[in-house]
Amino acid sequence: MKQRPLIVMLFGLVLGEVFVQTMEKSWVWVVFIGILAIGIIGYFVKMELEYKRLWFLLLFFVGLGAVRILMIPTHSVLNQWADKQEQVTIQGYLSEIVTKEEGVTLYIKAQKITTREKTVKTHVTIVVYGLSECQAKLGDTYEVKGKLTSLKAPSNPGEFNQERYLRGENVSYICFGTGGRKLEDTTFYIKEQLQNIRGKISSVYRKDLPKKKAGILCAMVLGEKRYLEEEMKLLYQQNQIAHVLAISGLHMGIVGMGLFRLRRKQGASYLEAFVQAGVVILGYGILTGLSDSTLRAMLMLVVFMLGEYLGRSYDLLSAMALSAMILLLQNPNRIYSSGVLLSYGAIVSIGLYQELKKSRKEKEKEEKNWFGKLKDSFFVVLWIQLFTLPILIQSFHMISPYSIFLNLIIVPLLSILFPLALLGGILGCVFGGVGKVCLQGAGLILDFYELLARVIRKLPFSTVPISHLSMLKIVIYYTVVLIAVVLLYKNKQKIIAYACFVMAALVVLCHIPTDRVVFFDVGQGDGIYIESSDHTNYFIDGGSSQKKQVGKYILRQGVLYYGHNSIDYVFVTHADSDHISGIMELLEEQETTNFYIKNLVLPVTNLEDAAYKELVRTAKDHHTNLIYFESGNTIKGDITFSCLYPYEGLTVTNRNDYSMVLELEMEGLRGLFMGDLPQEGEEWLLKEGALKEYDFVKIGHHGSKYSSGEEFLNQIHAQLGFISVGVGNRYGHPHKETLTRLSKHNMQVYQTSKVGAIEVTTKRKRGKEYGIFLKCFKEK
Numbered sequence: 001m002k003q004r005p006l007i008v009m010l011f012g013l014v015l016g017e018v019f020v021q022t023m024e025k026s027w028v029w030v031v032f033i034g035i036l037a038i039g040i041i042g043y044f045v046k047m048e049l050e051y052k053r054l055w056f057l058l059l060f061f062v063g064l065g066a067v068r069i070l071m072i073p074t075h076s077v078l079n080q081w082a083d084k085q086e087q088v089t090i091q092g093y094l095s096e097i098v099t100k101e102e103g104v105t106l107y108i109k110a111q112k113i114t115t116r117e118k119t120v121k122t123h124v125t126i127v128v129y130g131l132s133e134c135q136a137k138l139g140d141t142y143e144v145k146g147k148l149t150s151l152k153a154p155s156n157p158g159e160f161n162q163e164r165y166l167r168g169e170n171v172s173y174i175c176f177g178t179g180g181r182k183l184e185d186t187t188f189y190i191k192e193q194l195q196n197i198r199g200k201i202s203s204v205y206r207k208d209l210p211k212k213k214a215g216i217l218c219a220m221v222l223g224e225k226r227y228l229e230e231e232m233k234l235l236y237q238q239n240q241i242a243h244v245l246a247i248s249g250l251h252m253g254i255v256g257m258g259l260f261r262l263r264r265k266q267g268a269s270y271l272e273a274f275v276q277a278g279v280v281i282l283g284y285g286i287l288t289g290l291s292d293s294t295l296r297a298m299l300m301l302v303v304f305m306l307g308e309y310l311g312r313s314y315d316l317l318s319a320m321a322l323s324a325m326i327l328l329l330q331n332p333n334r335i336y337s338s339g340v341l342l343s344y345g346a347i348v349s350i351g352l353y354q355e356l357k358k359s360r361k362e363k364e365k366e367e368k369n370w371f372g373k374l375k376d377s378f379f380v381v382l383w384i385q386l387f388t389l390p391i392l393i394q395s396f397h398m399i400s401p402y403s404i405f406l407n408l409i410i411v412p413l414l415s416i417l418f419p420l421a422l423l424g425g426i427l428g429c430v431f432g433g434v435g436k437v438c439l440q441g442a443g444l445i446l447d448f449y450e451l452l453a454r455v456i457r458k459l460p461f462s463t464v465p466i467s468h469l470s471m472l473k474i475v476i477y478y479t480v481v482l483i484a485v486v487l488l489y490k491n492k493q494k495i496i497a498y499a500c501f502v503m504a505a506l507v508v509l510c511h512i513p514t515d516r517v518v519f520f521d522v523g524q525g526d527g528i529y530i531e532s533s534d535h536t537n538y539f540i541d542g543g544s545s546q547k548k549q550v551g552k553y554i555l556r557q558g559v560l561y562y563g564h565n566s567i568d569y570v571f572v573t574h575a576d577s578d579h580i581s582g583i584m585e586l587l588e589e590q591e592t593t594n595f596y597i598k599n600l601v602l603p604v605t606n607l608e609d610a611a612y613k614e615l616v617r618t619a620k621d622h623h624t625n626l627i628y629f630e631s632g633n634t635i636k637g638d639i640t641f642s643c644l645y646p647y648e649g650l651t652v653t654n655r656n657d658y659s660m661v662l663e664l665e666m667e668g669l670r671g672l673f674m675g676d677l678p679q680e681g682e683e684w685l686l687k688e689g690a691l692k693e694y695d696f697v698k699i700g701h702h703g704s705k706y707s708s709g710e711e712f713l714n715q716i717h718a719q720l721g722f723i724s725v726g727v728g729n730r731y732g733h734p735h736k737e738t739l740t741r742l743s744k745h746n747m748q749v750y751q752t753s754k755v756g757a758i759e760v761t762t763k764r765k766r767g768k769e770y771g772i773f774l775k776c777f778k779e780k
Contacts, residue, residue, distance in 0.1 A: 006318045006321035006325070007317060009325060012057065012065065017068060018065075019062070019066060021332075065332075068328075078120060082150040083150060086148055087147055088115055088146065089115075090110050090144045091113075091141065093109050093186060094107070094108060094109075094136055094137070096138070097138060099226070103133075105127065105128065106134060106142070107169075108126050108142060110123070110124050110125070125169075125171045125172060126171065127169075127171050131144075137188075137192050138195060139189075139191065140182050140185055142183060143181055143183050145180070146175040146176050150173065150174070151163040151171070151174060155752075155756030156554050156757045157558050159554060160557070168333050168337035202222055202227070204435060205439070208428060208435070208439050209439055213442075215229050217421045217425075220421065221418065222287070223247045224289070234592065235454070235457065236453065238398070238400060238453075238457060239403055239462075240399065241407060241449075241453065243346075244414055247285075249296075250411075250415065250418070252281060252294070254419060256277050256280060256298075259273075259276065260277040270309040271309060274306065278302060281298055292334060292337060296340075296343050296347075299323035299326060299327075300320065300323050300347075316354065320348065327340070341391045350384065352383065352485055356489055377408055378408060381404050382404055385403065386481065387481070393508060397468065397557070397563070398565065401462075402456045406456060410449060413445055421442040423435070424441075425439075465563050466563055467561065468563075473507055477504045477507050480500045480507070481504045512533075515533050515638070516531045517696075518758070521724075521756045522544040522547055522582070522724065523545070523546030523547040523726035523727070524578055524702065524731070525546070525550070525581070526542070526573070526698075527539070527550065527582060532637055533638050536569075537559065537562070538567070539569070540571045540698075541573055541579040541675070542570065542583040543579045543582050543584075546729065550585070551585030552589070555582045558757075559595075567586075569598070569601055570583055570599070570601065571641070572615065573673075574603065576611075577611070588618060596624075598625060599626075599627055600619045601629050601635070602616070603659070604629065605646060605652065605658040607652050607653065607658060631643055631646065631647040631648065631690070640665045640666075641662050642665070643663075644690045645685060645690070646658045656678055657678065659676045661674055663694075668772075669695050671696045672691070672696070672718070673697075676704075677701070678704075679707060679712075682711075685712075686712060691716055696721065699738070699742070702723060703733045703738045704735060707738065709741075713742070718747055720748050720749075720772070721749045723751045757777040758775070759774065761773050
C-alpha cells in the first residue's frame, strides 16, 4: 500500500460516502470528529513516516467522502411538489434525447421550475417521459410541461431499482410530459454532429444486417440499446456474456491504443500521438453516450498514454483507483450502480491476479506457448467471476457455471468482431455498400456467438438461480476471499487459501428455503408467492390491470429473487385479466426465458369463456400440466393447499362467482385466500362449515364492499388481513365500509398500495409457540 496511496485514498472516499449514506445525519459529525481524534492521536504513535502519511490520507478522504455526500443539495420545495405530483413547467437545456418506438425520452438540465404559484431556480437533471416527439437538438433551451414526480424505489423483491439507477445517472426527478417546445437555439454542435454520425452508422447496421444482429452491433459498437431485441439481451445475460454489449476497456483500447500505437509507428512524438488519440477517445466516448463503464475505460486509457508520454510505468490498480475517485466525486450515487461495480470489480480482479503472478515470480517465457496463454486466460476469467459473483447475483439472481469457458471463446473473438463492425459501419456511411463485406464477417461471428449461447443454454444447470444476498453474506464473502488472496500473495498456507475460496462460494451459493408467503405489489390485481422449506414453490394468481408486463418485471424477478427459476404450481382463482395477465406472459415466454410453470391449477366451472379457454390453450401449447380444482381437492407437501370453493355442480354467469378459495396450512401458520369471491360465496362457505380460524386472510375482491361480511369475519377470527390493491384505482378499492368492518374485528390490515410487497414468515419463539413476522418492501 505504500506504493499505491491512490488505493488508500479510494478506500477512504468510499468509506466516507457509504458511512454518511447509511447513518443518521445527526450522528455523522459526532463519528467524524471521533475519527479525526483517533487520527490526531495516531500522529503521536510510533510508526514509519510513510505509514503516517497513508493514515492521514485515509482520514482525509474519509472526511472528503462524507463532505461530498453532505454537499448534495436537498430541494425541499421540489420534493414537496414531486410528492404531490404537481403540474409544473420546466425550463433548461437538453443533455440527452432518446428516441424509442413508444415516444421520446428527454434528459433536461433544469434551470427553472414553475408552478402556478411559485418559481424555483435549480440545477437538477430531470428525465421526461411521455412525449411523442421533440423538434429540438442537444443543448437547445427547452420547455416542458407535465407532472413532476419523485424517483420510484422498488416495492417488490427483485424489482428493478429505478431510483438507484437514475440517481446513478445524476437524475433527481421524473416528469411525465404533456407538451414541450424549443425556447432558444443553443445546440451543442460537436455533440450533435457526433450523434448524427452515430445515427448514420446505426442506419447502416439496420440496412445491411438482419434486425437481430443489427441490434447487437448498435449496442456493442454505439452504446445504443434501443434496437437490441429482448430475446438476445436475455440470451446474453443468461450466459453471462452481456458485458460484450457494453462499451468497455477492450473497445476503448482498440480505438484509442490502436491509434496511439499507429501514430507512434508513423514517427509521431509521444505528445502528438497522445493528443490525437485522446481526442479520438473523447469523441468516441461522447458518440457512444459516455456510460460509466466508458468513462472508466477512457480515464484509465488516458492515464496509460500519459504514463507512456512521461516515461512512467503503468499500474493498473492505481489507474483504477484514480478513475474511480473522479467518477465518485462527480456523482457519489454511482457507488450503488451495478454497471460501475461490475466494471471495477473486473479490473480489481485482474489487478490482483497480476500481483499474485508477480509474487510467485512467474516469467513471461512460461506463457509464450499456447497452453500457457490458455491457462492464463482461464484464470483471469475465473478471478473476474470470483470477484464479481455477489454483484452478478444481486443484479440477475442467477449464475451460469459454463460462462467461464464461454468467455474464453467470446472475448478473444471480440477483438476481431469489434473492428470489423466499426469499420463496416464507417465504410457503409462513406461508400455505401462497401462496408457490407466487413459487416457480413461480423455477422458470422455473431451467428457463432448465438449458436454457442443456445447450445449452452440447453445443457443441464445452464442457469443456476441464487437467492438474494444479505449485506452480511456479502461482507463475509469478500472478507474470506481477501484472506485467501493475502495467503496466496505471501505464498503460505495454499490449502487454507483454497479452502477459503470454497467456503466463500458456499456462503453465497447455498440457499435454505423457508416457509414464506409474499403478497406482491402488482397494482390493481393479485400476485401471491408461497415458498416451502421442501423447495416447492407456488403462486396464487398473477396479474394486474395497472402495471404493464407484470409477469416479466415483478413475478419472474420475484421468484428469481428467492432462488428459483421455475414455479411448481400456479393456482388461478378465476380468469379476470387482473389475476392472469402476468401468468399468461410467463406461459408464453417459457422457452425464451428458460423460466417454467410446471403445473397450472384451475377452478372447475361451467363458465369456460374466451379468457378461460385461452389460458388453457396457452398452457397446453407450452407443455404446462393442467390440474382442475374444486372443493375437497388438496395438494400436499411440507405445506398443504386445500380447495374450499367452488363446489361440484356450481352454475354461475360471472367469473367472480366461481373464484377459487384456498386454505393454506404450514408449520405455525394457517391462511385463507379468498380470490374475488363475493358475499354469496362466503355465505355458502359458512353454511357448509368449511371455514376455520385463521392467522391471516387475503381479503376478497381487493377490499370491495361486497366481500368480507360480518358473519364471515366472526368465523375466521383472523389477526392479519392483506389487501392487494393499486394506488388510485378506478374501483375505489378498498371501500371504507369494508375497512370499517375489518377494524371492528380488530384485524390489522396491510395494503400493498401503501406498504408494497408484504412477506409473511413464522419463527418458533419459546417452546412450541410460533410468532408471525412481517417484512414490507416500502414504507407507509
